[in-house]
Amino acid sequence: MMLIDMPLAEMKTYLGSSPLPKDFDRYWAESLAELDATPPELELTPAKFQSPNAECFDLWFTGTGGARVYAKLLRPAKASGKHPAVVQFHGYSANSGDWSDKLNFVSAGFTVAALDVRGQGGLSQDMTPIKGTTLRGHIIRGVDDPDPKKLLFRNIYLDTVRLTRLVMAMDDVDETRVGAMGGSQGGGLTLACAGLVPELNRACAVFPFLSDYRRVWNMDLAKAAYEELQYYFRQFDPTHAREEEFFERLGYIDVQNLAPRIRCQILMVTGLMDTVCPPSTQFAAYNKITSRKEHVFYPDFGHEWLPGNGDLIFQYMLEMLQ
Numbered sequence: 001m002m003l004i005d006m007p008l009a010e011m012k013t014y015l016g017s018s019p020l021p022k023d024f025d026r027y028w029a030e031s032l033a034e035l036d037a038t039p040p041e042l043e044l045t046p047a048k049f050q051s052p053n054a055e056c057f058d059l060w061f062t063g064t065g066g067a068r069v070y071a072k073l074l075r076p077a078k079a080s081g082k083h084p085a086v087v088q089f090h091g092y093s094a095n096s097g098d099w100s101d102k103l104n105f106v107s108a109g110f111t112v113a114a115l116d117v118r119g120q121g122g123l124s125q126d127m128t129p130i131k132g133t134t135l136r137g138h139i140i141r142g143v144d145d146p147d148p149k150k151l152l153f154r155n156i157y158l159d160t161v162r163l164t165r166l167v168m169a170m171d172d173v174d175e176t177r178v179g180a181m182g183g184s185q186g187g188g189l190t191l192a193c194a195g196l197v198p199e200l201n202r203a204c205a206v207f208p209f210l211s212d213y214r215r216v217w218n219m220d221l222a223k224a225a226y227e228e229l230q231y232y233f234r235q236f237d238p239t240h241a242r243e244e245e246f247f248e249r250l251g252y253i254d255v256q257n258l259a260p261r262i263r264c265q266i267l268m269v270t271g272l273m274d275t276v277c278p279p280s281t282q283f284a285a286y287n288k289i290t291s292r293k294e295h296v297f298y299p300d301f302g303h304e305w306l307p308g309n310g311d312l313i314f315q316y317m318l319e320m321l322q
Contacts, residue, residue, distance in 0.1 A: 004272075004273055004274075004275055004278070004279075005219070005272075005278050005279045005280045006280055008272070008297075011279055011280050011283040012283065012287070013287065014280050014283050014284055014287060015284060015287055015288060016211075016212045016215065016254075016256045016281075016284030016285075016288075017212060017214045017215045017218065017284075018212050018213050018214040018215065018247055018250065018251055018254050018256065018257075018284075019214075019244075019247055019248045019251045020251055020257050021148075021248055021249075021251045021252055021257075024251065024252065024257055027148065027149070027252055028196065028252075028258075030149075031064075031149060031154060031158060032158070032161070032196065034064055034149075034158075035063075035064055035158045035161060035162060038062060038063065038064055038066075039062060040061045040062055040162060040166060041060075041061060041062040042059070042060070042061050042166060043058075043059070043060040043061070044057045044058070044059050044060075044073065045057060045058050046058075047072070047099070049099040049100075051074075051077075051099070051100075051103060051106075052077065053076065053077055053103065053106060053107055054074045054075065054076065054077055054103060054106040054107075055074070055075050055076075055077050056072070056073070056074050056099055057072075057073040057074075057075075058070065058072070058073075059071045059072070059073040059113065059163075059166075061162055061163070061166060063118075063155060063158060063159045063162055064155045064158050064159075065127045065128055065129075065155060066127055067118055067124065067125040067126065067127040067128075067155070067159075068124070068125050069115070069116070069118060069124040069125070069159050069162070069163075070096075070115075070116040070122060070123035070124045071096060071113050071114055071115045071116060071163055072096050072097075072099060072102070072112075072113070072114045073111070073112070073113050073167075074099065074102050074103070074105075074106050074111065074112045075106065075111040075112075075172065076106050076107075076109055076110070076111070079109070079172055081172075082172060082173060082174040083109050083110065083111065083172065083173065083174060083177075084109070084110050084111075084173070084174055084177035084178065084179070084201075084317075084320040084321060085110055085111035085112065085113065085167050085168075085170075085173045085174075085177070085178045085179070086105055086110055086111075086112055086113075086178070086179045086180070086181055086317055087112075087113045087114075087115070087160070087163055087164050087167055087178065087179070087180045087181070087193070088102070088112065088113070088114040088115070088180075088181055088182060088186070089114075089115055089117070089160060089180070089181070089182030089185070089186035089187075089189035089190055089193070090114070090115070090116075090117065090120075090121075090122075090182065090185065090186050091182075091183060091184040091185045091186055091209075092120070092138075092184060092185035092209060092225050093120050093121055094120065094121045094122075094185075095116050095117075095120065095121040095122030095123075096114035096115060096116045096122055097114060102114060104314060105314075105317070108314075108318060108321065109321060110317070111167065111170065111172065111173050113163055113164075113166075113167045115159065115160065115163050115189075117156055117159070117185070117189075118152065118155065118156055118159065119138065119152070120138075124159070126152065128141070128142060128150055128152050128155055129150070130142040130144075130145045130150045130152075131144060131145045131146065131150075132144030132145055132236075133232070133235070133236065135231075136227070136228040136231040136232070137227070137228030137231075138152045138153060138156070138228075139153065139210070139213070139226070139228050139229070139250065139253070140228045140229070140231075140232045141153075142154075143232070143246065143249050143250065144236070148249060148252055151249070151252060151253050153210065153253040154252060154253055156189070157189070157192040157193070157196060157253065157258075158196075160180075160189050160192060160193035160196070160197075161193060161196045161197055164178065164180065164193055164197050164200065165197065168199065175199065176199075176201060177201050177320040178199075178200060178201055179200065179201055179202045179203060179204070179317050179320060180193045180194060180197075180200055180202075180203040180204075181203065181204040181205075181206075181313055181317070182204075182205065182206070183205075183206035183207060184206070184207055184208070184209045184225070184276075184277065184303065185209045185210065185225075186206070187205035187206045187207055187208030187209060187268075187277075188205070188208040188209040188210030188211060188255045189210075190203050190204065190205040190208070191203070191205050191208055191210075191211075191255040191258060191259060191262070191266075191285055192210070192255050192258050194262045194263075194264055194266065195255070195258030195259060195260075195261040195262050196258065196261070198261065198262075198263040198264070199264075200263075200264040201264055201265075201320055202264050202265045202266070202267070202316070202317070202319075202320070203262075203264055203265075203266050203267070204266075204267040204268075204269070204313045204316055204317070205266065205267075205268050205269070205285075206268075206269040206306070206309065206313075207269065207270055207271055207274055207276075207277050207282060207303055208255060208268070208277065208282055208285060209225060209276075209277050210253065210254065210255045211254060211255045211256045211277070211281045211282060211284055211285045212254065212256050212280070212281035212284040212285070213226075213229060213247060213250045213254060214247045215278065215280055215281050215284065216229065216278060216281060217229055217230075217247075219278055219280075221275060221276075221278055224275075224276050225276055225277070226276075232246070233246075255285050256281075256284040256285040256288060259285040259286070259288040259289050260288045260289070260290065262289050262290075262291055263291050264291060265291055265292040265293065266286075266289055266291060266292070266293040266294070267293075267294050267296070267312075267313070267316050268282065268285075268286050268293070268294070268295050268296070269295075269296045269298070269306065269309055269312070269313075270282050270283075270295065270296070270297055270298070271297075271298045271301035271302045271303060271304065271306060272297055272298065272299045272300075272301075273299070273300060273301055273302040274301075274302045274303045275302055275303070276302070276303035277303060296312065
């Protein structure tokens with residue numbers, strides 16, 4: 001296998017190169033407290049799309065900063081008793097997807113909630129007022145604001161928490177059998193959600209984004225989904241005078257720093273030829289997880305469709321039916 005990253009043996013012990021802010025735990029404790037103090041203002045209305053085996057709803061809630069956040073909610077028609085649920089997170093710039101691609105889980109007896117990330121391809125609002133650039137992406141949105149709580153991904157991570165908790169609180173959902181899943185940005189959000197909602201039963205993160213930003217930079221892979229890192233330095237810090245400050249600020253929203261907080265079981269899937277989210281950045285998060293975990297490799301695949309991966313995840317979540 002051709003190497004595009006460090007050797008696999010080294011990646012299996014790699015713990016990341018991006019910094020951990022000294023007040024990281026306090027930052028997230030205060031952020032969760034802010035979320036708790038924000039009334040959710042849940043709104044659930046029947047969707048235009050319906051299916052014989054599913055009840056489909058447009059779900060809206062209020063997140064931090066007063067943003068109204070949207071998700072698709074589907075639950076089994078004529079379900080009796082409490083059942084498991086999965087919360088789904090999408091890739092960077094996309095949206096929650098079609099209703100019909102969630103019916104496999106509904107048919108198996110799951111409630112499904114799929115988030116539209118703020119300000120991306122769906123319906124959720126981006127209401128974060130910040131000082132600094134808003135042109136080149138969501139990782140750097142708020143990085144120059146005096147208040148690190150203005151980082152957009154901080155608020156997006158809190159949206160995953162709110163949606164997951166709302167699902168757990170539903171009368172027909174067994175709160176002990178809720179899983180989270182997603183790929184790329186969705187994989188990063190899955191890890192963030194698992195780190196901030198320790199009650200999750202399980203999570204599956206496929207080639208997670210949003211991990212070990214400095215490693216991405218040092219590999220000269222600040223392109224594609226990470227191109228905003230290069231944009232920031234070229235436009236706002238061309239001599240890298242504030243490089244340490246920049247990466248420390250991003251440390252608040254680096255999922256490898258949230259990984260040690262994960263308590264649920266984890267399935268991670270990595271393509272070892274991934275040049276969008278380099279494998280070592282994914283290992284940086286995986287290696288810090290101390291709960292029950294499994295890592296599946298696709299040696300010849302990159303950031304792309306992975307044969308059999310959808311079936312693998314489906315079977316992994318089906319274990320909650322037992």
